[in-house]
Amino acid sequence: MTAPTFADLGLVPAIVDVLDDLGYETPTPIQASAVPALLDGRDVVGLAQTGTGKTAAFALPILQRLDPARKHTQALVLAPTRELALQVCEAITSYSARIPGIRVLPVYGGQGYGAQLSGLERGAHVVVGTPGRVMDHLDRGSLDLSSLEYLVLDEADEMLAMGFAEDVERILADTPEYKQVALFSATMPRQIRALAKRYLHDPVDIATPAATTSTATVRQRWIQVAHHAKLDALTRILEVESGAGMIVFVRTKRATEELAEKLRSRGFAASAINGDLVQAQRERTIGALRSGALDLLVATDVAARGLDVERISHVVNYDIPHDPEAYVHRVGRTGRAGRTGEAILFVTPRERRLLSAIEKVSGRPVEEMSIPSVEEVNARRAARFAQTITDSMGSAQFHTFRQLVEGYASDHDVAMPDVAAALAVMSAADKQFFLSPDAPKAPPRERPPRAGKSVRATSDGFVPYRIAVGKRHKIGPSSIVGALANEGGLRRSDFGKITIGVEHSIVELPVDVPDAVLDALASTRISGKRIDIRPDSGPPRPKSGKAKGAPRKPRRKSQH
Known part of the structure; x- marks a missing residue:
């Protein structure tokens, strides 16, 4: 039986064309089941892991049914973390590329209220937010859900596990009774079932298999590195590891631009790819990676979906994904079609507990590695320098420059090695060629209060x-x-x-x-x-002198 296409699911050509631009070929099981049900106006309860395509499963039908001419908020997506909220927002924005006038707004904690308030005032058709910040906007009166038509609870079990049950209930109470609801959860505990029974009307139950485990042809390694030392660790890896193209995964759009700029300033051919890139620019960037004009792509999970470039030899998880399933999909960008690949994971001390979850989902242990030493980096620089000399000897201009160098050496009575060293200094442009030895590590200092x-x-x-x-x-x-x-x-x-x-x-x-x-x-x-x-410094200490509550010394009676 032939697999269904996105057009077969009932999606309009504008959305199908966008999916084709993004490299989506055939619907995943959850998309094939959820999209027609949601387009038909049914409520949906989906048992689905992250990485199974559930974002598109709920976003595509919502986008098709939105009315851009109406300014009010028509759809609300609740997500447990700001990282997931941003990813979902990026995805919905990319899916709406050919639907003029659609405005999607993320609202989450840790960001100032200014941009969120102005975005809500202008009118956001789709709001993607964390429960706490959505509650704040409801309390302020800056978010009006009285005309809401579509509500999505994404990763509902995680929201409840993080203590958002009361907020979710209060948000649901602020929405119209008759709206379309989609609830997606990796597990279905009793509390989720009770929530679905209370707020969904005759829902369609959909269950999908877990995402596939990572390929056996990818070598997986991890490094423990402090957050402030990640950039130096990455540059050392780039110098020492042998490979072709590389994707470096970070969590946010802003981080893609910042890290790509820092890598370019250190001499690496790097570019960012995220949901803000127009399709033509995305295609140029991927084409440069494919041709070898670009070696490094700094990407978000959403932007890398559907990306298949044969010369990707390495995947670096610069920011560890909070969802182990996302790690599996990141690693899947390399080691395709039987080719070997390398996956490296940066882990800060506070993120160690996520490592075991990643190993469990990927089905394989992740091997520990150390940050390349100064000696290793310097040895590779010396080897590359020697190889550059060898390669240059085959250049068409070699004999021309040889004559010039021989003439200079003869005229100035200078040895040929000295002339060669001076030319190397010129090419280095005053940059230090070898790394300085690492300073001995100081004992860890306690964090100041x-x-x-x-x-x-x-x-x-x-x-x-x-x-x-x-x-x-x-x-x-x-x-x-x-x-x-x-x-x-x-x-x-x-x-x-x-x-x-x-x-x-x-x-x-x-x-x-x-x-x-x-x-x-x-x-x-x-x-x-x-x-x-x-x-908290603890209970207040008693003032100097007699302790509070201590028995008083009896006064001596005077004797006459």
């Missing part, structure tokens, strides 16, 4: 932080986890013990939580109140 506060780390590596909300504000641990995870990009495993007081609460966070995360949390609100997060 913020704002002069003393930090009390627990034996489990957590630090207690005080937040200015408690029982009086009618909050629970799930509210705290949901809000902090949303605004700071934290995961469930980043939280230790949570103690709810009357006026304030204590929440334990990792001792190495970056200052940028704490800064992002500074303006977080729970139940409308700013949490004012700060390190």
Whole structure:
């Protein structure tokens, strides 16, 4: 039986043409089942892993049924993390390339409200957001869902696991009763089933197989590297590893541009590819990679979909994917059609727990490697220098320059090796040829406390932080986890013990939580109140002198 095409699913030519531009050939199982059901107006419950094509499964029918002439928000997609929200937003934007007037807006914690407020005021047909920030906009009155027609709960089990159950319920309560709902989840626990039963009308149940495991022809390795040292680690790998084309995966569109620019400044032929590229520019970039004019492509997951370039020998996960299934699809960009490939994964100390999940999904252990040493880099530079000399001897201009050099050496009584060295200095353009030896590593320093506060780390590596909300504000641990995870990009495993007081609460966070995360949390609100997060120094110490509550010394009676 012939596999269905996207046109067979009932999609209009404008969307089919975009999919063809993006390299989508045939629908995945979830797309083949969900697209016709959603186009028919049915609610859908999909049991699907990330990497099975579920974003297109819900986005394509929504885009086909939207009315660009109406300014109000017609579709809302809820995602558990800002990374997923951005990926979904990029995907929907790319799918709408041939539908004029469609506006898609991401709203998520950790970003200022200005751009989001102005985008909502202009009118966003599709809003893709995390539950906490969507709730904030509903409370502010900046997001109106009274005319919502389509609602998608993406990775519903992850949203509930992160403590967003209450927010999701409140958002659903703010939407019209009769709207089309699509719920996608990797697992179907009782709570998800209850949610579907309560808010979906006669849904179509769809289950798909898990994404395929990575190919056996790809060698998979990982490096533990601090976030600030990633660029240096990558440049050393680029110098030492033998290969042809390479894709470097990062999480965001902005990161593709920034990293590509930094690599170009270090002498590498690199270019960015993301959802903002117009199709003609995307085709030129991929063509340059295919021809060898470009060696490095810095990409997001969404932008690399459908990419098949034979000379890709390496895939580098510069940013570790939060979803192990995404890792499988990244690795699949190399080692195709029986060819061998290399996959390298950067892991920061706080991301070690994701490594085991990746190994489980990929079906193979990932081998640990070390960052190439200065000696290895310098040896490769010397070898390349020697090879360049050998290659240049076959040039058509070799004899012309040889005569010039012989004439210079004779006229100035200079040895030929000295002339050759001077020419090499000219070609180096004052750049240092060899790396300097690595300085000995200093012992790790303890992270200084913020704002002069003393930090009390627990034996489990957590630090207690005080937040200015408690029982009086009618909050629970799930509210705290949901809000902090949303605004700071934290995961469930980043939280230790949570103690709810009357006026304030204590929440334990990792001792190495970056200052940028704490800064992002500074303006977080729970139940409308700013949490004012700060390190907790413990109960107040008694003033010097007699301790509070200590028994008083009996006064000696005077004797007469």
